Amino acid sequence: MARSRSAGGGAFAPPAEPSDLDARLADPDADPESAARTICLRLLTARARTRAELHQALAARGVPEQASTKVLDRLADVGLVDDHAFAGDYVSSRQRDRGLAVREISRQLRDKGVDETVITAAVSGIGPEAEAAAARQLVARKLRSMTRLAPEVKTRRLVGMLARKGYSPSMAFQVVRDAVGASGEDTGPDETAWLA
Known part of the structure; x- marks a missing residue:
């Protein structure tokens, strides 16, 4: 493949050409199922996706609904699209790696x-x-x-961090109060002042 030298120096970049997929989708005689399958497989190569995410990507590329449904059904039949498995893996990684609360994980899955x-x-x-x-x-x-930092500042920042991760205000305050209090510091105002 011919490469062109970029204006910035020694880096090489491929010339900007429309992809085969773009050309097939633009062709009125193209097989929409083949195009849909290619789009889905490319997206699934990068990371697991939900059926809704794939459906949205196909719609954005102009794939007809009938072809989209047929391809997504087939991918589900062979196990490449499985919202149950996706959700299970997502919950595990977000809770373990990022410490997100159930409420925030649920919101992200809904999205x-x-x-x-x-x-x-x-x-x-x-x-x-x-x-x-x-x-x-x-x-x-x-x-x-x-x-x-002053104990009140610590408390405010820590409660805010937990709130952003989806924890309820009462749980966030209790956990922070216990942690800051364990170091012998006063956490400042009581929970009712924080929740007001």
């Missing part, structure tokens, strides 16, 4: 088009104690970098 019953099943394995443990871990990690 990805996952059905509510699938979401409920996926998050059912995270109990209140697991959520509290994740919140305590997040606070302990963040608290190490806050040694010079």
